[in-house]
Amino acid sequence: MPETASPRRKVVPEELKSAESVEIGSVDFFIGGPENQKRFFDSIEFGLRRFGDEQCNIFVTGIDSPDALKIVGAHVADFVKKLGSNGISVFPEPQDYCYVYNFREPKAPKLVILPRGKGNAFKKAMNGFLEKVKDEISGVISNDLIASEYSRILGELNAWAEKHQEQIREEAERLGFIVDFNENTGVRITTVKRLEDGKLAAFKDNTELNEYLSKLSKNEKAELDNGRVYITERVKDYVQDRMQRFNDCNRQMKRFVAGQMALFCKSVFADFKKDFIEKHGNDAFSGISLFLKRLEKHTVGFYDALLPKNGNGENGEIPIPIRDPHIQWKVNVVVDNGATKDIPVVVEHNPTYGNLIGGLDSKLMFGGFAVTDHTHIRAGSIAKANGGCLVISLNDLASYPAALPALFDSIRHKSLGIKDMGSSAGYDSHLPLRPEPIPLNLRVVVCGPGLYWRILHGMAQDHRFDFIRFFEAKAEVLPFVEANSRNISVFASWIREFSRTKGLSSMDDSAVGRLIEESMRLAGSRSRLSTNVEAIGRIMIEASESKLASGDNVNQLSAGHIVRTLEKRFWRLSFIYEVIQRQIAEGQKIINIGGEKIGEINGLAVSDFGDISIGSPMRIAASVYPSAKPGMITIERESKLSGKIFDKADHTVREAIKARYARRAPLALGIGFAFEQSYSGIDGDSASLAEFFAIISAISEVPIRQSAAITGSMSLRGDVQPIGGVNEKVEGFFDVCKVMNKLDGNCGVVIPHQNADNLMLRDDVAEAVESGKFHVWPVKTIDEGAQILMGKFLGELDGRVIENLKEFARIAVFFSGDKKE
Structure with missing residues (x-):
């Protein structure tokens, strides 16, 4: 029998020493750094170096944290600085953009482009110049x-x-x-x-x-x-x-x-x-x-407009809104890059049409009508990022239907026309201003799920929406990094720095180690660390607050505080999980933990509720009978409760049985297969091993051990294949055994050997495994699985299977012949 797998990886204090200092906002830490994310960093550099190519914008996938835009924007800025320090200039010098009065066509304000920092200087100079002329012009008239x-x-x-x-x-x-x-x-x-x-x-x-x-x-x-x-x-x-x-x-x-x-x-x-x-x-x-x-x-020609006039609203009168008589002198600086050190890198978190494109504000006049002029033009993030980079979330962008086409048109035409949203949609506008378009030369960095990338590629075949054609550089971020000594030490430093910066209770080595272990669980592997450090930060904050609320006087947080915090978080979200456990304990949902049964096995399933994923056992039953028309009926498939992956796995099991036995005995039998007390949809292939052993047990009439559960996929040739959600599945069966008082050393879960590296079980489960009260058996072959579940290797059962298959064939032939007579 295979040995019990190690339940989790434990981070020892020696791994936490000699850690280098890390800033809380360090881009390298959040996404793993160039050593761990070479593909991502190379794609970003590829896109930025080809700045003049309008089709080489960047599509970033794989970052789902709320700080994704900030992270990407910070890295873009760092890369630009690196290029500048190396004497490489791929970006144009940032410029200021101003709108001034158009004397030939007042409804079409003119654009003035000035070197960086000169926009406000021009505005200030014009304001001073206006006052000077107003002061001196009266003297000219009266000389x-x-x-x-x-x-x-x-x-x-x-x-x-x-x-x-x-x-x-x-x-x-x-x-x-x-x-x-x-x-x-x-x-x-x-x-x-x-x-x-x-x-x-x-x-x-x-x-x-x-x-x-x-x-x-x-x-x-x-x-x-x-x-x-x-x-x-x-x-x-x-x-x-x-x-x-x-x-x-x-x-x-x-x-x-x-x-x-x-x-x-x-x-x-x-x-x-x-x-x-x-x-x-x-x-x-x-x-x-x-x-x-x-x-x-x-x-x-119009010097009289500059002559002194009686004030509006003087002597206690209510001022009446009037048009600015000096509007021709006014300068509207819509983009000021005076404070921009390298290039503008704009991160837009709320990409409404107005925030992205800009708009036309207005002034309410006497009588209730609104007017506008060039001083009311407002630039959006596209104009502010011109000459640099605009970082934006495609998820956010998709929330505003008018914003996405507007961004696409701006990229395609390399020009930004600022107008109100009604005009852009083809409606008549009450603000008929047509500012001169701003010529664009910028790099757009879009962050979104990989699914969006595939959808947009499919839409690119339609020439009317070839958005993705302008995003030649795809930068994909892995959601994890390797759990090597350097990354663990860096993570430990980040945890301590985060605790200090946020004013949390300090943490001893055991607490730091336990948090890193939780990161491994989030990554789904003991050899990896999740880059979702926000989740770890939330655990730290909650643990610190819980310590203060409980009046605990210890100086530092320990692993025990972290464990209790994780247990509390799970308890708050696990009402449905407790209901399922109670139904099993009360016998409303039938799960057999003791004894042996023919054709019945404990499978394992995972349910994802968004904020929590829980595992629970499912009773899987198989029945066989002689039949002249062999076939396999799966209740879920016949009831249309199964998904496509489940159906594929179902066919794979059937063909695997044929491949093993059809050459040695006729398969004149019918097979019925069902997930008992399952009333909703089911999908996935992780129950195919359980299905296989339930059918073999039914054919051979050799009972299956009910104190064990199994999860795993299998190939057409009978190879054991890995599955997902192994931690939740093991913990789900453990909790059933615990609630039924069966932690006596006989219960356990059979898992594919490839999933042993994914085991990062809860502390109480790990403790039970290490003490021998519960087992996790990794198997490499179906022979090993049969030994655990049925007490014999599969090769030893083949004789009985073949003998019974032949008996089924004789019965099927007999009744078939009787029917003909």
Whole structure:
């Protein structure tokens, strides 16, 4: 009989010494470092070195921790630093991106690209320049030269007006009228009477006027009316001429002021140019020179917008929202790389459309309508990562339907158009702004499950969605590293550093060793360590908090504290597990632990509930009978409760039996096979060994030991093959034996020998195995399995199997012949 396997690997204190120092945020530790993850690191370097190739973005798989994006982003940044230290430059110099007013098309703001750190310098310079111009422009308007010219032009206009007014008065007096020119009340024409001395006198009232008019002859009245019409026309011509001359004077004055303003703007803009170049260089100025030329021309034509005006909201009034009168001067720095040391590496944890692409904000105006302009353009993480790397989760990206196509279009066209989400979806937008697109040159690093990679590759055949074509570099991270001396010592250092950084209770060597053992269990092998250190960190935090809550006065956490924490965590999640154990103990779910039975065996299954995986035994039964039409009926398959892998394993067992016995005896028998008290779906091939031995027992009529359970797969040739979930399966059967008081040294589990390295059993199970109260038998062949389960090697049972098969054949032939008669 095979010897009992070692239940778990124990980390001894000697393995924890001479550990190198490790930072909590160390990228190398989280994913194993270049020594353990060569394929991953090489793929990352491959993708980054080919920065100019738009198709060589990077797809990262195998990192499922919440800190995956941070880990990958940190490594990308480290690699860039490494390249820079070696004098290798594959990335362009980061730039700043600004939006300014478009004087030709205000709804299409212009993009200004400046060297790193010059965006805010440009904005600050423009704000200061605006204030300077506003301060000085009033002085330009009110200087002596302009005042003198204004006086001259106004004097000429007034002289002309006085001359023509006098002419009209003289003509009016000859015709019996007085014309009064008043700047406030206008022109008034009054009828008067001529005295005997030839002088004119006004009438006292309308009665006197009417008496005077009644004494005039018909010809005199006609002459008076014609005179009034003539004078009225003369006044109209004068007013029109005066208005025309006044407008001409205004235009003349404006031309003069514009000329003075042009000289002023030329001077101040030249000073600004000189000052800006001295501070920021020609490269920075070349990006803004065209904008400044158009702004200078605009300022000359609309200088009045810069003149002081009465304040909005002064004297206790409620301010009314108005458009910025100086919007043409404003600079919106959407991307500022002034603080970026190497290249921008942006990790986007919430890739909504707005966070990824950017958007257009708006300002609510009086009346309830919204307006926007270039100062309300907001850049997203794509623009911020331009010239560097954008790290993003495909899981997160898939949560926002509009974001994924937008990212794809940006990568494909190497251009980013910032607009609101409604416009991108084809709807009319209330914010019809079309900013100039930002040219893109960046590397996108997408983290996602390997399944997504396969799905996207399948979709790549559709030219409308060839997203994956732009991700030529695939970087796959293994979820584990080798449990060698270096990695164990590094892990030990990380545990101690994590404890210190988080303010947890310190841990002795036994606690550190026990945590490393738990990492091996998470990795599914005693020769590996899981890279999921977050899970280990949560155990440490809980153990420390439990110690404080219990009032334990010991200075350090020991292995006992870790074990109790693990037991408590399992207890909180294991309600269903306890229900199953109680059903077995009460006999509601029938599991036989003692004695022997023909055609009945204890198999083992694992159920995954997401937060916990539990193992439990299942009673597997087989029956055989003579049949002229041999075949095998599996109740689960017939009931459509089985999966495809289970069906494959079922066929494999049937063909394995044929391969072993069909040459020596006819297989004239029917086989029935069932998982008793199983009412839900079942899949996998780990019950194929149990199925095989149950059928052999039924045919040979040799009973199977019920104190043992078995798990394992088998090949068509009868080779024993490994399975998954071995720890949970062994522990599940152990707990059944414990609850039924059968830990007497007879119970145990048969497992494939390949799974012995996967054993990292619970402490109580390991203790029972080491004390001989429970057994775990690794088997290499089905012969060894038969010896444990049936007390004989399979070769010794073959004789009885063949003899019974022949008897079945005789019975089948007999009844077949009887039927024909």
